[in-house]
Amino acid sequence: MEHAFWHARWAEGRIGFHQDEFNSQLQAYWLGLDVSSEGQVFVPLCGKSGDMLWLREQGHPVLGVELNQSACEAFFAERDAEPVVRQEGAYRYYGCDGVELLCGDVFSLSEAQLQDVVAVYDRAALVALPPAMRQQYAQMLIEHLPAGVSVLLIAMEFEGDQGPPFSVGEDEVVALFSSRFQIRRLSERSGSTGRQDIAYQLTDKC
Protein backbone atom coordinates (compact mmCIF):
# COMPACT_ATOMS: atom_id res chain seq x y z
CA MET A 1 0.00 0.00 0.00
CA GLU A 2 1.06 3.58 -0.47
CA HIS A 3 2.43 5.31 2.60
CA ALA A 4 -0.31 7.94 2.26
CA PHE A 5 -2.94 5.23 2.77
CA TRP A 6 -1.55 4.36 6.21
CA HIS A 7 -0.92 7.95 7.23
CA ALA A 8 -4.58 8.71 6.42
CA ARG A 9 -5.75 5.73 8.48
CA TRP A 10 -3.83 6.98 11.50
CA ALA A 11 -4.84 10.64 11.00
CA GLU A 12 -8.52 9.65 10.77
CA GLY A 13 -8.34 7.16 13.65
CA ARG A 14 -9.30 4.24 11.37
CA ILE A 15 -7.16 1.77 13.30
CA GLY A 16 -9.54 -1.13 13.83
CA PHE A 17 -6.50 -3.41 13.65
CA HIS A 18 -5.25 -2.08 17.01
CA GLN A 19 -5.96 -4.32 20.01
CA ASP A 20 -6.17 -2.93 23.53
CA GLU A 21 -5.59 -6.39 25.02
CA PHE A 22 -2.41 -8.43 24.62
CA ASN A 23 -2.79 -10.81 21.69
CA SER A 24 -4.02 -14.22 22.88
CA GLN A 25 -1.99 -16.20 20.31
CA LEU A 26 1.17 -14.34 21.31
CA GLN A 27 0.57 -15.34 24.91
CA ALA A 28 -0.33 -18.92 23.97
CA TYR A 29 2.59 -19.65 21.66
CA TRP A 30 5.52 -17.35 22.42
CA LEU A 31 7.15 -19.44 25.14
CA GLY A 32 7.01 -22.47 22.83
CA LEU A 33 9.45 -20.71 20.51
CA ASP A 34 12.04 -21.10 23.27
CA VAL A 35 13.71 -17.79 22.55
CA SER A 36 16.32 -16.47 24.99
CA SER A 37 14.60 -13.87 27.14
CA GLU A 38 17.63 -11.59 26.78
CA GLY A 39 17.33 -11.63 22.99
CA GLN A 40 15.98 -8.74 20.95
CA VAL A 41 12.59 -9.20 19.29
CA PHE A 42 11.84 -7.44 16.01
CA VAL A 43 8.24 -6.27 15.55
CA PRO A 44 7.75 -5.13 11.93
CA LEU A 45 4.86 -2.77 11.10
CA CYS A 46 4.30 -2.45 14.82
CA GLY A 47 1.74 0.35 15.01
CA LYS A 48 1.34 1.23 18.68
CA SER A 49 0.82 -2.40 19.65
CA GLY A 50 0.80 -3.15 23.39
CA ASP A 51 2.17 -6.59 22.50
CA MET A 52 5.59 -4.92 22.48
CA LEU A 53 5.10 -4.27 26.19
CA TRP A 54 4.15 -7.91 26.77
CA LEU A 55 7.37 -8.99 25.02
CA ARG A 56 9.32 -6.48 27.12
CA GLU A 57 7.73 -7.95 30.25
CA GLN A 58 9.12 -11.36 29.22
CA GLY A 59 12.58 -9.74 29.33
CA HIS A 60 13.13 -9.07 25.62
CA PRO A 61 14.57 -5.84 24.29
CA VAL A 62 12.12 -4.85 21.52
CA LEU A 63 12.81 -3.24 18.14
CA GLY A 64 9.67 -2.04 16.35
CA VAL A 65 9.44 -0.44 12.92
CA GLU A 66 6.47 1.73 12.04
CA LEU A 67 5.85 4.17 9.22
CA ASN A 68 3.61 6.58 11.08
CA GLN A 69 5.08 9.06 13.54
CA SER A 70 1.88 9.61 15.54
CA ALA A 71 1.66 5.83 16.12
CA CYS A 72 5.22 5.74 17.47
CA GLU A 73 4.58 8.74 19.69
CA ALA A 74 1.25 7.34 20.93
CA PHE A 75 2.91 4.08 22.01
CA PHE A 76 5.04 5.99 24.53
CA ALA A 77 2.58 8.79 25.40
CA GLU A 78 -0.15 6.28 26.32
CA ARG A 79 2.27 4.89 28.93
CA ASP A 80 3.46 8.29 30.16
CA ALA A 81 6.92 7.36 28.92
CA GLU A 82 9.36 9.96 27.63
CA PRO A 83 11.52 8.35 24.95
CA VAL A 84 14.88 9.56 23.73
CA VAL A 85 14.24 10.85 20.20
CA ARG A 86 16.84 11.37 17.49
CA GLN A 87 17.27 11.06 13.73
CA GLU A 88 19.12 7.89 12.66
CA GLY A 89 19.64 7.99 8.92
CA ALA A 90 16.31 7.37 7.21
CA TYR A 91 14.55 6.76 10.56
CA ARG A 92 13.35 8.79 13.48
CA TYR A 93 14.43 6.79 16.54
CA TYR A 94 12.40 6.56 19.76
CA GLY A 95 13.80 4.62 22.71
CA CYS A 96 12.70 4.10 26.31
CA ASP A 97 13.10 1.26 28.83
CA GLY A 98 14.19 -1.37 26.33
CA VAL A 99 11.66 -0.57 23.62
CA GLU A 100 13.16 1.04 20.51
CA LEU A 101 10.96 2.18 17.64
CA LEU A 102 12.29 3.17 14.24
CA CYS A 103 9.82 5.43 12.48
CA GLY A 104 10.14 4.89 8.73
CA ASP A 105 9.75 2.38 5.94
CA VAL A 106 10.45 -1.25 6.88
CA PHE A 107 11.88 -1.76 3.38
CA SER A 108 14.74 0.67 4.15
CA LEU A 109 16.14 -1.54 6.94
CA SER A 110 19.71 -2.78 6.64
CA GLU A 111 21.12 -6.08 7.83
CA ALA A 112 23.15 -4.14 10.43
CA GLN A 113 19.99 -2.73 12.00
CA LEU A 114 18.69 -6.28 12.55
CA GLN A 115 21.99 -7.85 13.65
CA ASP A 116 20.92 -8.40 17.30
CA VAL A 117 17.49 -9.85 16.52
CA VAL A 118 16.83 -13.38 17.80
CA ALA A 119 13.10 -13.54 17.06
CA VAL A 120 10.38 -11.80 15.08
CA TYR A 121 6.76 -11.19 16.06
CA ASP A 122 4.53 -10.49 13.07
CA ARG A 123 0.91 -9.80 13.88
CA ALA A 124 -1.05 -8.06 11.11
CA ALA A 125 2.14 -7.09 9.25
CA LEU A 126 2.32 -9.64 6.40
CA VAL A 127 -1.45 -9.49 5.99
CA ALA A 128 -1.36 -5.68 5.80
CA LEU A 129 0.58 -5.86 2.53
CA PRO A 130 -0.70 -6.56 -1.00
CA PRO A 131 0.72 -9.60 -2.84
CA ALA A 132 3.80 -8.07 -4.49
CA MET A 133 4.79 -6.32 -1.27
CA ARG A 134 4.34 -9.57 0.69
CA GLN A 135 7.04 -11.11 -1.51
CA GLN A 136 9.29 -8.11 -1.01
CA TYR A 137 8.69 -8.28 2.77
CA ALA A 138 9.44 -12.01 3.01
CA GLN A 139 12.58 -11.56 0.91
CA MET A 140 13.74 -8.73 3.16
CA LEU A 141 13.34 -10.94 6.25
CA ILE A 142 15.01 -13.91 4.56
CA GLU A 143 17.99 -11.81 3.47
CA HIS A 144 18.45 -9.54 6.50
CA LEU A 145 17.71 -11.61 9.60
CA PRO A 146 20.66 -13.15 11.48
CA ALA A 147 21.15 -16.93 11.54
CA GLY A 148 19.11 -18.94 14.03
CA VAL A 149 16.20 -16.52 14.27
CA SER A 150 12.66 -17.75 15.07
CA VAL A 151 9.44 -16.12 13.91
CA LEU A 152 5.92 -16.12 15.35
CA LEU A 153 3.69 -15.14 12.44
CA ILE A 154 -0.02 -14.54 12.88
CA ALA A 155 -1.76 -14.53 9.50
CA MET A 156 -5.45 -14.36 8.68
CA GLU A 157 -7.75 -16.38 6.48
CA PHE A 158 -11.17 -15.37 5.21
CA GLU A 159 -13.26 -15.28 2.05
CA GLY A 160 -12.59 -12.31 -0.22
CA ASP A 161 -9.61 -10.42 -1.52
CA GLN A 162 -10.32 -6.81 -0.57
CA GLY A 163 -7.63 -5.62 1.78
CA PRO A 164 -5.94 -4.68 3.92
CA PRO A 165 -6.06 -6.94 5.77
CA PHE A 166 -5.51 -9.56 3.08
CA SER A 167 -6.28 -13.24 3.49
CA VAL A 168 -2.97 -15.17 3.54
CA GLY A 169 -3.25 -18.96 3.72
CA GLU A 170 -0.79 -21.66 4.68
CA ASP A 171 0.24 -22.36 1.08
CA GLU A 172 1.32 -18.78 0.63
CA VAL A 173 3.18 -18.70 3.96
CA VAL A 174 5.09 -21.80 2.83
CA ALA A 175 5.77 -20.33 -0.63
CA LEU A 176 7.07 -17.09 0.86
CA PHE A 177 9.28 -18.42 3.63
CA SER A 178 10.24 -22.06 3.04
CA SER A 179 13.53 -21.25 1.29
CA ARG A 180 14.91 -20.40 4.72
CA PHE A 181 12.44 -21.54 7.36
CA GLN A 182 10.67 -24.69 8.46
CA ILE A 183 7.04 -23.79 8.93
CA ARG A 184 4.72 -25.25 11.55
CA ARG A 185 1.09 -24.23 11.87
CA LEU A 186 0.28 -23.76 15.54
CA SER A 187 -3.44 -22.88 15.50
CA GLU A 188 -6.24 -25.27 14.71
CA ARG A 189 -8.53 -24.19 11.90
CA SER A 190 -12.19 -24.06 12.88
CA GLY A 191 -14.84 -25.15 10.38
CA SER A 192 -16.13 -21.58 10.20
CA THR A 193 -15.81 -19.52 7.01
CA GLY A 194 -15.41 -16.31 9.04
CA ARG A 195 -12.07 -14.66 9.67
CA GLN A 196 -9.56 -16.90 11.40
CA ASP A 197 -6.24 -15.81 12.84
CA ILE A 198 -3.73 -18.61 12.25
CA ALA A 199 -0.37 -18.66 14.03
CA TYR A 200 2.77 -20.18 12.51
CA GLN A 201 6.18 -20.90 13.97
CA LEU A 202 9.01 -20.36 11.52
CA THR A 203 12.29 -22.03 12.49
CA ASP A 204 15.51 -21.17 10.72
CA LYS A 205 16.94 -24.08 8.73
CA CYS A 206 20.47 -22.61 9.07
Ligand SMILES: C[S@@+](CC[C@H](N)C(=O)[O-])C[C@H]1O[C@@H](n2cnc3c(N)ncnc32)[C@H](O)[C@@H]1O
Ligand atom coordinates in the same frame (compact mmCIF):
# COMPACT_ATOMS: atom_id res chain seq x y z
C1 LIG B 1 -2.48 -3.57 10.16
S1 LIG B 1 -1.44 -2.47 11.04
C2 LIG B 1 -0.75 -3.56 12.26
C3 LIG B 1 -0.10 -2.86 13.42
C4 LIG B 1 0.40 -3.78 14.54
N1 LIG B 1 1.20 -4.89 14.05
C5 LIG B 1 -0.71 -4.28 15.41
O1 LIG B 1 -0.81 -5.49 15.63
O2 LIG B 1 -1.49 -3.44 15.90
C6 LIG B 1 -0.12 -2.21 9.90
C7 LIG B 1 0.84 -1.11 10.33
O3 LIG B 1 1.95 -1.08 9.45
C8 LIG B 1 2.33 0.24 9.19
N2 LIG B 1 3.04 0.20 7.90
C9 LIG B 1 2.48 0.02 6.68
N3 LIG B 1 3.42 -0.01 5.72
C10 LIG B 1 4.62 0.13 6.37
C11 LIG B 1 5.98 0.17 5.92
N4 LIG B 1 6.29 0.07 4.62
N5 LIG B 1 6.94 0.33 6.84
C12 LIG B 1 6.65 0.44 8.17
N6 LIG B 1 5.37 0.40 8.65
C13 LIG B 1 4.38 0.25 7.75
C14 LIG B 1 1.01 1.02 9.21
O4 LIG B 1 1.20 2.39 9.48
C15 LIG B 1 0.24 0.30 10.30
O5 LIG B 1 0.43 0.90 11.55
